[in-house]
Amino acid sequence: MPRAARSVLILVGVGGLAVLGLLAPTHVPRMLAGVDVFRVENVEFSGLTWTDRGDVLGAAAIDPTTNVWEPLAELEARIEAHPMVIEAKVRRHLPRGLEVQVQERVPVGLVATPTLEPIDRDGRYLPVNPAEVSLDLPILVPRLTPDSDDPRPEQARLA
Numbered sequence: 214m215p216r217a218a219r220s221v222l223i224l225v226g227v228g229g230l231a232v233l234g235l236l237a238p239t240h241v242p243r244m245l246a247g248v249d250v251f252r253v254e255n256v257e258f259s260g261l262t263w264t265d266r267g268d269v270l271g272a273a274a275i276d277p278t279t280n281v282w283e284p285l286a287e288l289e290a291r292i293e294a295h296p297m298v299i300e301a302k303v304r305r306h307l308p309r310g311l312e313v314q315v316q317e318r319v320p321v322g323l324v325a326t327p328t329l330e331p332i333d334r335d336g337r338y339l340p341v342n343p344a345e346v347s348l349d350l351p352i353l354v355p356r357l358t359p360d361s362d363d364p365r366p367e368q369a370r371l372a
Contacts, residue, residue: 250308250309251280251281251282251307251308251309252277252278252279252280252281252309253275253277253279253280253281253309253310253311254277254309254310255306255309255310255311256270256275256310256311256312256313257306257310257311257312257313258313258314258315259312259313259314259315260314260315260316260317261315261317262317262319263297263317263318263319263320263339263341263346264295264297264298264315264317268295268297269292269295269298269313269315272291272292272294272295272298273288273291273292273313274291275288275311281305281306281307281308281309281310281311282305285303285304285305288301288303288311289301289302289303292313292315296318296337296339296340297317297318297339297340297341298315298316298317298318299316299317299318300315300316301313301314301315301316302314318333318335318337318339319333319334320332320333320339320341320348320350321333321334321350322350322351322352322353323343323348323350323351323352323353324338324352324353324354325352325354326338329343329352330343331343331348331350332353
């Protein structure tokens with residue numbers, strides 16, 4: 214083989230490998246997502262106190278058909294859509310595991326609406342049933358105006 218032809222062949226081979234290297238981060242996970250070896254079997258959670266593990270799995274749509282190579286940002290966004298979750302981080306544990314770190318909303322008080330409803334520090338009502346979970350929290354009474362010392366009469370009566 215002439216020297217010029219060999220140089221061209223080497224150049225084409227190196228160029229092809231470079232293109233494959235550039236495309237690998239985007240295309241390889243999509244290809245691996247179809248491989249049964251990477252089906253999720255184990256999901257480890259940290260940061261869950263008030264939220265049920267099954268509720269988070271349901272919100273994330275993680276089931277036996279889920280693959281560890283699915284886009285993590287999509288899983289995180291689905292978990293963060295849960296009303297008790299502030300932030301979620303998902304990591305892969307190959308070949309069949311996921312680790313989910315959750316920052317939950319924490320109840321800080323109860324508001325009479327007329328039933329007692331738990332709220333977080335941002336004033337969001339939380340889907341925590343005080344009849345099922347022991348909540349030792351103060352009963353918060355909203356004020357008529359921010360600078361007023363007196364609560365609204367109907368709120369004070371309900372509390």
